[in-house]
Amino acid sequence: MRVESALELQARIFSQIFNFIELPVIAGLEQATPGLFLDPMLLETKSARPRKPSRRRANDIALGVTEGTGGDDARLAVLVQNRNKVQSAVVEEIVGIARGEAEVLYIGRQRPLWTVRRNDPVRLGASISPTTVAYAGTLGCFCRDNLSGRNAILSNNHVLADVNGIAVGTTIMQPGARDGGQPEADVIAELIRFVPIQFGGFPNRVDAAVAALIDHGRAEDHATLYDSSDAPAAAMTLQPSAPVEAVPGMRVFKTGRTTRHTRGRVRAVNVNNYLVDVGVGVARFDGQIVIETEMAPQPFGRPGDSGSLIVEEEGRPVALLFAGSASGGAGNLGFTGANPISSVSEQLGVTLI
Structure with missing residues (x-):
């Protein structure tokens, strides 16, 4: 039918x-x-x-x-x-x-996702946010800040800096505010840099920010992308030192706060004049990647997955998820927009670890 x-x-x-x-x-x-x-x-x-x-x-x-x-x-x-x-x-x-x-x-009785709970160890794909907001996004991966040498976490500007609106030095917590995070108990990092999002038709390359880790008292898992089960099991091993460029048809994966572990296929690369409503205005992005789900009726991404690291089949980094639609594509489940990870690393000045 x-x-x-x-x-x-x-x-x-x-x-x-x-x-x-x-x-x-x-x-x-x-x-x-x-x-x-x-x-x-x-x-x-x-x-x-x-x-x-x-x-x-x-x-x-x-x-x-x-x-x-x-x-x-x-x-x-x-x-x-x-x-x-x-x-x-x-x-x-x-x-x-x-x-x-x-x-x-x-499908069994549905429970809160592991991604929205307090994680120990802190995992890729877990809920995060600044301590001063009411939303939550996704911890993409761990990285090293090339300027200070500090270990850090990578996500979007609109997740860690609320679209240019959060001051450097603001603390970041896991889980994020929308998922019950508490500034007194759940802080893991502090914002140190973001690439400003430009408006007025100026082309952006990335929606990205970095927050340096502080002494948070929890273990950290830098290497594993977990699956969607309530008690998370390893799905893939990240290969942070071997990023690759996306090509049309490439099968890709991500673990994010909202939809957890999903699979998609790259439908287009080098996408220019890609307009995204970031909440305070519409920004133009060039050089982007567009991804379609391969898991109907499961979308590849949804709100709250922003900041997720996208990898290919061998766990090599491809892109950083930052946008998406709720319709179109396979199953009318929408398309997902992503920044090439090479652009993110270059503009932020970080190395994935």
Whole structure:
């Protein structure tokens, strides 16, 4: 079926099987696809799952869109969080309505990602932020500052310096502020330099910043990119001394705060006049890399993954993730923008370690 048909089917199941109610479109707001459905049974609670036992049909079943048998085909994804419901009557009914064009996946009970927790050792891909903001981004990798010789962490300007807005010397914590980081207990570094982001049509090459490590009392893992499991396991070994240039078709990987370990493919290189809304204005970037997911229905990157180090299959550094869209590309999951790691290292004056 087409993606649009899968979304229509999802809406039908929400309405007819789960008995959810569809909210009317609010003037001035873009309607979510396939519409915003709420469970009327939960409107009086603060939880998406009541503490008291319930036999409600919607419990522990999520719906999405996954890839079909080929081309632009799509299927309904039935994501089951309770193993006892995998072969339940309600799942059978959903598959029946989909006329077999559904994939049932047991995904287990979802928990906070390891990337958003306090990490010891401090890992590549973990949540970080300045102590003075309310957001969180990603620790890309460890590096050495060529000017001072200090060991440091690498991420984006908009992560470590809030788009030119954070003073040098500001402390950086892991986890980041959005993930519960505490300035009194979680500081690991201090901002020492960033490449200013220019506006007014001036072409930028990188969105990058570096923060020198301080005595934080935790171990550090400089070499491992971890997978997406709740108890993180090694997925790849970083080869920091052997960076490579991206080429179209190259398979790449990253571990980031939001989507954890994902796989993508380079779709374009040397991308110029690449416009990015960085929150305080639209900036132009030249010489960039554009990446498409290879893991539908999993996007390669999402907000909060900014700063992730992107590597190729042997763990050699390729780029620094800094931007992305929420639509277009494989599965309509969006494209990801990245700075070549050679440009980042050169402009910041750092060496990956």
